[in-house]
Amino acid sequence: MLVGYATSSYALTTTEGASRFKEAIGTRAETRTTATPRAPVVRLAQLVIDLDVQFIPSTAPFFNTQFSHTKHTRWINCSDCHPGASSQGTGMLEIFAGESCGRCHGKTTFAVETDCWRCHDKLVRPGRAAAETDFAKAREAPVPGSPELRKHGESLFQGLCAGCHGKNGRGNGRFAPFLNPKPRDFTGRTFKQLVASDIEAIDIGLYRTLSLGIKGTAMPAWSALSPRDRWALVHYVKTFASGGF
Ligand code: HEC
Ligand code: HEC
Ligand code: HEC
Ligand code: HEC
Numbered sequence: 001m002l003v004g005y006a007t008s009s010y011a012l013t014t015t016e017g018a019s020r021f022k023e024a025i026g027t028r029a030e031t032r033t034t035a036t037p038r039a040p041v042v043r044l045a046q047l048v049i050d051l052d053v054q055f056i057p058s059t060a061p062f063f064n065t066q067f068s069h070t071k072h073t074r075w076i077n078c079s080d081c082h083p084g085a086s087s088q089g090t091g092m093l094e095i096f097a098g099e100s101c102g103r104c105h106g107k108t109t110f111a112v113e114t115d116c117w118r119c120h121d122k123l124v125r126p127g128r129a130a131a132e133t134d135f136a137k138a139r140e141a142p143v144p145g146s147p148e149l150r151k152h153g154e155s156l157f158q159g160l161c162a163g164c165h166g167k168n169g170r171g172n173g174r175f176a177p178f179l180n181p182k183p184r185d186f187t188g189r190t191f192k193q194l195v196a197s198d199i200e201a202i203d204i205g206l207y208r209t210l211s212l213g214i215k216g217t218a219m220p221a222w223s224a225l226s227p228r229d230r231w232a233l234v235h236y237v238k239t240f241a242s243g244g245f
Contacts, residue, residue: 048073055087062160065119067101092163096178113179113218122224125212131223138207138227142200145235149228153236156229164218169240179218186240206234
């Protein structure tokens with residue numbers, strides 16, 4: 001759907017060129033007369049298109065991404081991405097390495113390593129009020145660990161967390177080389193929450209970290225997961241710590 005247009009940076013000097021381009025990508029041409037009347041400059045007004053594309057990685061549907069043409073075509077020409085724009089064979093490793101979306105993001109507008117939520121809307125931090133209600137419930141009725149819950153936590157961890165934390169919690173997942181600070185090694189009793197006096201406070205602390213993420217680091221907010229899922233993860237990550245709890 002076409003919603004409007006903004007003038008692009010293209011400035012062709014012949015009307016033929018302009019009309020070919022117009023035909024090819026559907027832009028509107030404006031003829032402007034410059035200070036020297038003999039050399040008319042044709043400026044193209046690029047259409048801002050209202051076309052959202054959704055990427056749903058087949059191996060990790062939780063990390064779906066919305067790509068908005070409206071946001072991008074206000075400032076960027078179609079030809080900066082087309083031909084060639086494709087999600088085929090692209091994943092986060094390629095994006096971190098500067099391909100696909102990473103060709104621009106990371107260098108401009110926002111940091112790919114710490115602002116996952118900009119592209120993956122399930123990783124958005126919850127609002128203050130929602131977070132407070134959620135923690136009040138969690139404190140009132142903390143869910144104790146059980147073998148079933150830890151098993152559930154393990155499968156969530158392998159799908160959602162191992163990319164950074166590594167499948168054994170050592171902090172050596174495939175994304176880790178791109179991160180600063182890097183995820184710590186969970187196997188050495190390194191949780192910050194260990195300063196808390198009792199196990200319940202440690203659990204709540206971990207639940208809170210999971211729900212809000214850690215600002216300024218790659219650790220996303222996982223509040224889109226149900227409270228049960230988050231408790232399952234809390235109990236599972238503790239199993240990495242040597243000596244147990
Ligand atoms: C910032 C990069 C970027 C810009 C600028 C851009 N596109 Fe796209 N476009 C994409 C990506 C990424 C896709 C998704 C490709 C895929 O499915 O793998 C896409 C897909 C499309 C599709 C196919 C949608 C579908 O259903 O597969 C059309 C049509 C399209 N773009 C037209 C345009 C036009 C016209 C412009 C300029 C007005 C434009 N694009 C500008 C990145 C861009
Ligand atoms: C600039 C946008 C952008 C940012 C920022 C971003 N991603 Fe992605 N991510 C994508 C796109 C696009 C795909 C889907 C590629 C596809 O399957 O078509 C994707 C796919 C994924 C996948 C599944 C595919 C894979 O390679 O494993 C995971 C997991 C993921 N992202 C995690 C993250 C995390 C964690 C962060 C923050 C550190 C992040 N992403 C930041 C755009 C982004
Ligand atoms: C050619 C450079 C370029 C490419 C490639 C590109 N972007 Fe962007 N993107 C931009 C620019 C510039 C903006 C800022 C637009 C604005 O401020 O309105 C932007 C804005 C965004 C925003 C909105 C940020 C906000 O907070 O409003 C998101 C989300 C985003 N891009 C995701 C993606 C994804 C996902 C891809 C890959 C499919 C991608 N971009 C590819 C240049 C690019
Ligand atoms: C995009 C990379 C990334 C992903 C994905 C990720 N984390 Fe993290 N995580 C980090 C980073 C970076 C830190 C901060 C450095 C540190 O404290 O180890 C962190 C910190 C943490 C901490 C805090 C440790 C402490 O001592 O306070 C916990 C717990 C944690 N992550 C659990 C998880 C769980 C569970 C998941 C999956 C639901 C997950 N993380 C997914 C990167 C990630």
